[in-house]
Amino acid sequence: MADTVQTWGSTVPGKATAKPNRMQKFLRRRSTIAFLMCLPLILIIVCLVIYPAFYSIYLSMLNKAQTRFIGLGNFTFLMSRDTFWMVVQQSTIFALTAVFFKALIGLITAHLVNNLPAKGQRKWRGMLLVPWVIPLALSTLGWWWMFDPTNSAFNYTLRSLGFDGIPWLSDPYWARFSVILVNVWYGAPFFLIMYLAALKSVPEQLYEAASIDGASAWQKFVHITLPMMRNIIAITVLFSMIVTFANFDIVQIMTAGGPRNMTHMFATYAFLLGIRSGDLPLGAATSLFMFPILAIAAVFILRGVRKRGREIG
Amino acid sequence: MSSLSRRSVLKTAAMGSAAAVASPYVSGAYAAGTLTLGCWDHWVPGANKALDKLAKEWGDKNKVDVKIDYITSQGEKDKLTAAAEAQAGTGHDIMSHRDWNIRIHQDKLEPLNDVVEGLIKQYGPISPVAEYLAKIKGTWRGIPTTVGSQVKPCCSRFDLYKEHAGIDVRDIFPADEKKWDKAKVDSWTWDKYVESAQKLHKAGFPVGLPLGQTSDAVDWVGGLFNAYGVVMVDAKDNIKINSDETRQAMEIARKITESMSPDVFAWDDAGNNRWLISGKGSGIMNPPSAWAVAKRDNPKVAENCWTHPVPKGPKGRFVGQLPQFYGVWQFSKNKQAAKEFLTYISQKSSVGQLVAASVGYDLPSFKSLYDLPTWNEVEPPKGTVYGYPPRGDEQTSIVGAPARSEVGAQIYNQAINTVMISKFTQGKEKLDDVIKWAEKELEGTLRA
Numbered sequence: 147m148a149d150t151v152q153t154w155g156s157t158v159p160g161k162a163t164a165k166p167n168r169m170q171k172f173l174r175r176r177s178t179i180a181f182l183m184c185l186p187l188i189l190i191i192v193c194l195v196i197y198p199a200f201y202s203i204y205l206s207m208l209n210k211a212q213t214r215f216i217g218l219g220n221f222t223f224l225m226s227r228d229t230f231w232m233v234v235q236q237s238t239i240f241a242l243t244a245v246f247f248k249a250l251i252g253l254i255t256a257h258l259v260n261n262l263p264a265k266g267q268r269k270w271r272g273m274l275l276v277p278w279v280i281p282l283a284l285s286t287l288g289w290w291w292m293f294d295p296t297n298s299a300f301n302y303t304l305r306s307l308g309f310d311g312i313p314w315l316s317d318p319y320w321a322r323f324s325v326i327l328v329n330v331w332y333g334a335p336f337f338l339i340m341y342l343a344a345l346k347s348v349p350e351q352l353y354e355a356a357s358i359d360g361a362s363a364w365q366k367f368v369h370i371t372l373p374m375m376r377n378i379i380a381i382t383v384l385f386s387m388i389v390t391f392a393n394f395d396i397v398q399i400m401t402a403g404g405p406r407n408m409t410h411m412f413a414t415y416a417f418l419l420g421i422r423s424g425d426l427p428l429g430a431a432t433s434l435f436m437f438p439i440l441a442i443a444a445v446f447i448l449r450g451v452r453k454r455g456r457e458i459g
Numbered sequence: 460m461s462s463l464s465r466r467s468v469l470k471t472a473a474m475g476s477a478a479a480v481a482s483p484y485v486s487g488a489y490a491a492g493t494l495t496l497g498c499w500d501h502w503v504p505g506a507n508k509a510l511d512k513l514a515k516e517w518g519d520k521n522k523v524d525v526k527i528d529y530i531t532s533q534g535e536k537d538k539l540t541a542a543a544e545a546q547a548g549t550g551h552d553i554m555s556h557r558d559w560n561i562r563i564h565q566d567k568l569e570p571l572n573d574v575v576e577g578l579i580k581q582y583g584p585i586s587p588v589a590e591y592l593a594k595i596k597g598t599w600r601g602i603p604t605t606v607g608s609q610v611k612p613c614c615s616r617f618d619l620y621k622e623h624a625g626i627d628v629r630d631i632f633p634a635d636e637k638k639w640d641k642a643k644v645d646s647w648t649w650d651k652y653v654e655s656a657q658k659l660h661k662a663g664f665p666v667g668l669p670l671g672q673t674s675d676a677v678d679w680v681g682g683l684f685n686a687y688g689v690v691m692v693d694a695k696d697n698i699k700i701n702s703d704e705t706r707q708a709m710e711i712a713r714k715i716t717e718s719m720s721p722d723v724f725a726w727d728d729a730g731n732n733r734w735l736i737s738g739k740g741s742g743i744m745n746p747p748s749a750w751a752v753a754k755r756d757n758p759k760v761a762e763n764c765w766t767h768p769v770p771k772g773p774k775g776r777f778v779g780q781l782p783q784f785y786g787v788w789q790f791s792k793n794k795q796a797a798k799e800f801l802t803y804i805s806q807k808s809s810v811g812q813l814v815a816a817s818v819g820y821d822l823p824s825f826k827s828l829y830d831l832p833t834w835n836e837v838e839p840p841k842g843t844v845y846g847y848p849p850r851g852d853e854q855t856s857i858v859g860a861p862a863r864s865e866v867g868a869q870i871y872n873q874a875i876n877t878v879m880i881s882k883f884t885q886g887k888e889k890l891d892d893v894i895k896w897a898e899k900e901l902e903g904t905l906r907a
Contacts, residue, residue, distance in 0.1 A: 210865070210906070211566070227903050228896075295722035295730060296737075316725035317885075398534075404672045405724040406881045421538055423872040424563030 206430035220431035229407055230432070233415045236322070237436070240411060241390040244329040245383060251330065252337020252382075259338070260345045271342070278335035286399040289328045290315075293400065318408035321401050325409055328396050333389075337382055344378040345371065377451045384447045391436050412436060493524040494796045497544070497551035499537055499607045499783060500529035501817065502748065509816030510606060510804070517803045523796050532557060544788065552791035553801065556784045558674070558857075559868040561593045561601035568600040569787040574798050575599040578805050582825040588780040588857045589824040591864065601784030602801050603824035605813045608782040610822060610849060611678045613770075614735065614749055615742040616664070618763040623662035623741070624655035632767035634835065634842025636850050644851055645771065649686060652770040653714045660718035664741040667719060667734035669726035670881055672874035676726070678779025679744040679769075680876045681858035684708050686772025691870055691901055692862035698901045701894050708772075709883055709890055716884040724885055736760060744769060744779075746820050747837075747844045754839070762839045767846035768853040780855035782824055807831075819844045862904075869904035 172178055209216050224230045259270050277285065292299045293314035301311035314324045352370050361369070372379075394413035397403060403410035403418060410418070412433055420429015496514070501507050507529055518525040528551065530537040541560055544550030545567045561568065576599075579585055585603065593601040613628075620626045631643045656666045669676040684691075687708035690699040716723070723730070732749040734740035736757050743749060753761035769778045787797045803809060810823050811831050819833045829848040837844055849855055858876055859867025870876075879897050882888045888896075 223903075223906055228899060229903075295725035296720065296733065296739075313721060313725070316722050321725070401725070402672060402727065404881075405670075406878055406886060407672075417535075418872060421535060421542060423869050424559060425869070426542070 202430045202434060205427050206434050208427045210425050210427060212427060220428050221435070224428070224431055224435065230415070232407060233410045233412060233432075234435070236409065237391055237411045239322070240326055240329070240393070241387055244326050244333065244390050245386050247326075247330045248333040248337050248386060249379070249383060251334040252341050255334070255338045256341035256345055259342055271339070274338055275335045277332050278339075282332060282395045283399065285332065286328060286396050289324075289331075290400050293324050315401055316405060318405050321405060321409050325397050325400055328400065329390060329393060332396070333386060336386065340378055340382045341375065344375045348374045377454055380447050380451050384444055387443070388440055391440065392433075492793050492796065493526065494518070494553070494793050494800060495551040496525065496527045496785075497537070497540060497554045498527050498529050499555045499557065500531040501606065503751065503817045503820055506606075506813075506817040506821070509812045513804050513809050513812065514800070517800055521796070521799065523793075523800070525800065530555075548790050550788065550790075552793050552797050553785050553787055555604060555607070556601055556786050557607070558781055558783075559592065559864070559871065561784050561786055562595060562864045562868055564786065565595050565600045567789055569789050569791065569794055569797075571599045571602050571787065571798065571801070574802050574805075575602050577802065578602075578825070582807070583827045584825070586780060586782060586824040586826075586855055588855045588860070589782045589784075591857065591860050591867075592782065593784050595864065601786040602805065604783045604785050605805075605810045605821045605823045606783060606817070608822045608824060609746040609780070609820065610847070610855060611675065611682070611744045611746060611779045611781075612766055612768055612847060612849075612853070613742055614745050614747070614764055614766045616735070616740070616760070616763050617765045619659060619662070619664045619741040620655065623664065624658040626651070626655055628765050628767050632765070632846050634845035639851055644768075647768070647770050649683060649711050649770045649772050653711060653718070656715050656718040659741040664739065665719050666715070666742040667726075667731045667740040668715065668723060668744060669728070669731050670716065670723045670877050670885075671726050671730070672877055673726075673728045674781060675728045675731060675745060676877045677858050677871055677874050678781060680712065680880060681856055682744070682769050682777045682779045683712060683772070684858070684876060685777035685856045686770070686774055687711070688772075688774035690861070691859070691875065691897070692866055692904065694861045694863065696863070696866070696905055698898055698905075700897045700901060704774075705894060706890060709880065709893070712880045713884050716880065721885070724881055735764070746822075747818065747847055748820055750843060751818050751820070758839075761843075764843055765840075765846070766844045768849070768851060771852070776851075776853045777856040778849055778853050780849075780857060819847060822848055866904045870901065873900065873904070875900050875904075 206220055207215055207217055259267060262270055295316050298314060305311055313320050315321045353366055356366050356370060392413055393411055397409055397411050397414045401409040403414045416429040416432040419432055420426045514525040514527055530540050538560060541554050545564045589603040593599055615628050617628050620628055631647055659665055668679050688704040689708050692698055731743040731745055735743045735749045736753045738760050747766055750761055750764045768776060785801055787794055791797055807828060810828055814821050814831050814833045819837050834845050834847055859870040875897055879893050882893045883890055
C-alpha cells in the first residue's frame with residue numbers, strides 16, 4: 147500500500163521512489179499527527195491545570211507550616227467553623243441564583259434575537275455580547291464606581307428623582323444582590339450565544355408539523371424547543387455553575403467579602419486565609435471544598451448528555 | 460614612543476581574557492555582582508526615585524549592580540509575588556514584606572540580627588510593633604524599612620472642629636512638642652472624641668472611620684481597643700475577649716458609629732481619604748496621604764487639615780502602626796551585599812531622603828529619627844503633619860498583639876475586631892452574642 151502513496155519526491159522525474167522508513171511511516175499515521183498537533187495544548191494543560199490541581203490537593207493536606215502531612219485535617223477544621231459554613235451557604239446562593247438568572251435571561255434573549263430579521267440580527271448579537279468580552283476586572287471596577295458607597299452614580303440618579311439612596315455595598319443583603327447582579331450581567335451573554343446556536347439547530351420541519359397539528363407557541367416551546375435544547379442547557383448550566391462557584395474578581399473588587407463576611411465566596415475566602423493570613427494549606431482546602439460535589443454533579447450531567455445524544459443518534 | 464605590533468596586541472588581549480576568566484570579580488564595573496530587590500511600589504509620585512538614587516549611589520561605590528523591581532500592593536500583588544518566590548525558592552535577593560509577611564515566610568528568610576542590632580546601637584530603641592512582627596524566637600527575620608511604614612493618627616479639619624465642636628486641635632497639639640500642655644493633651648480622650656463626633660454629625664460634617672475589613676478599619680479599632688485594655692488573645696493562647704474592657708470599648712465604638720455615615724461599612728482603605736478630600740468629612744485616622752491628595756485635588760481642604768495624636772483611653776493612647784520590612788531570602792546569592800545595602804538605606808541620611816521624597820508619609824521605626832525636618836516643613840498649613848510620628852504619650856500598637864504572631868496574623872487579617880463592631884451596630888446583634896461569636900473565631904485562630 148505504501149507504494150500507492152503520492153509523495154512530493156515521487157513526482158520528480160528520473161528519481162527512484164524511496165521506500166519510507168519506519169519513522170516516516172510513524173509520522174504518516176493520522177493518530178500520530180493528531181497527537182503531535184495536540185501536544186502543545188496537552189503540555190499547557192499538564193503544566194498549568196493538572197500539576198497545579200494535584201499540587202493544591204497535596205498542599206491542602208499539609209499543616210500550616212507545610213512541614214507535616216495531616217490528611218484531611220484542614221477540611222475537618224474548616225467544617226468546624228461557622229464562618230466557613232456561611233461561606234458555603236453564600237457561595238451556593240450566589241451560584242444558584244446567578245446561574246438561574248443567567249440561563250433565564252439568556253434563553254429569553256436568545257429567542258428574541260432568533261426572531262429578529264436576519265439583516266439586523268448580527269448587530270444585536272454583537273451588542274449583547276459586549277459584557278462578556280470586556281475584561282471582567284475592568285467592567286467590575288465600572289460597576290463598583292456606580293455602586294460606590296458614598297458617591298454612587300445610581301444613588302445620585304435615585305436622589306435626583308426624589309428617592310432615597312440604596313446602600314448597595316454597605317448593607318450585606320444589598321451587597322449580595324449587587325455582586326449577583328454583576329455576575330448575571332457578565333455571564334448572560336454566554337448563555338445567549340449558546341442558546342442561540344442551539345435554537346438555530348432545531349429543524350424547522352418540527353415547528354411546521356406542530357403548527358399543522360395546531361400547537362400553540364408555548365406548546366412548541368415546551369415540546370420541541372426545550373427537549374431539543376436539553377443537552378446544551380445541561381452543559382452550559384454545568385459549565386457556568388463551576389465557573390460561578392469559583393468566582394473571585396467580582397466579589398474581591400466590589401466588597402472583598404464584606405460587610406461582616408457576608409459576601410465571601412470560596413475563592414475570596416481562600417485568598418483571605420491562604421495569601422493574606424499566610425495559611426496556604428487551609429486556603430487550598432477551602433478552594434477545593436466544592437471540587438468533589440461539582441465533580442459528581444458533572445459526572446451525572448455529562449452522563450445524561452451522552453445518554454440523550456445516543457437516543458437522538 | 461613604543462610601536463604597537465600585531466603580535467603584542469594579540470598577546471595583551473589573550474592575557475586580558477585569561478585574567479577576566481580566571482577572576483571575574485576583580486576589575487569589572489560590578490565586581491561584587493548583582494543585587495535584586497522586589498520593592499513595594501510607592502503611591503507617592505516620585506517617591507521611588509529616592510530609593511533608586513540611594514541604590515545607585517551605593518551600587519557605584521561598592522561595584523554592585525542593584526536592580527529594583529517595584530511591585531504594587533494593589534490586589535496584594537506584592538504578597539502574591541513573595542508567596543510565589545518563597546514556594547519556588549528563587550527570585551529577588553531582597554523582598555519587601557508588608558505587615559505580617561515576615562512571619563509568614565520566616566522559615567525562608569535569612570537572620571538579620573547583625574544588621575538590626577547594629578542599627579539599634581546607633582539609633583536607640585526600635586518600635587515594639589516592628590519587633591513583634593519581625594523578631595521571631597529571638598531572631599530578626601526582617602529589617603523595618605522607612606519606605607511605606609506608617610501610623611494612623613487623627614487627621615482633622617481644624618476649622619470644622621473649632622466651629623462645630625469647640626475644640627482647637629492646633630492649640631492642643633501645636634507643631635512643637637515642647638509647647639504641648641499636658642492638661643490639654645490629656646483632655647483629648649475617646650469620650651471627648653465621641654462628644655465631638657456627635658456635634659460634627661449634627662453640623663453635617665461627620666467624622667469618617669471605616670468599618671470594613673481592610674487595614675485602615677482594623678487599625679483604628681485596634682487603637683481604640685488597646686486604649687481600653689482589650690486583649691483578644693494573650694501571649695499564652697488564652698482567649699480574653701469576654702471582658703468588661705471589651706464591653707466599654709464596644710460602647711464607645713457604637714456611639715462613634717451612630718455619628719457616622721452608614722457607608723463606612725463598605726469603605727476600603729481609600730474610602731476615608733475620599734470622605735475627607737470631598738469636604739464632607741471633618742476627620743479621619745490615616746497617614747498624611749489623604750492630606751497630600753487633598754493638596755492636589757481640593758487645596759481648601761488641605762489648608763485646614765491637622766494631623767495629631769489619637770484620643771486617649773483608660774489604658775493609654777495607642778495609634779495603629781503598620782511597618783514594612785525588607786527580608787533577605789535564604790536562597791539569595793548575594794546575602795552579604797544585601798545586608799550592607801540594607802544597612803546603608805537605614806542610615807539617618809538615607810532615611811531623611813526617603814521621608815522627604817514621600818512628603819512625610821514614610822515613617823522610620825526608630826523614635827530618635829522623628830526629628831527629621833520634613834514633618835516640620837511640609838505645608839499648607841505649616842506644621843500640618845508634625846503630629847504624624849507618634850509624639851508625647853502616644854504609643855504604637857497592632858491588632859493581634861500580644862498573641863503569638865501566627866495567631867495575631869489571623870486576628871488581624873480576618874478583621875475580627877471590625878466585624879464585631881459591624882455585628883453589634885449594623886447587625887443589631889446583642890453584645891453578648893457578638894462576644895461569643897468573637898470567642899469562637901479566636902478559638903479558630905489558635906489552630907496549631
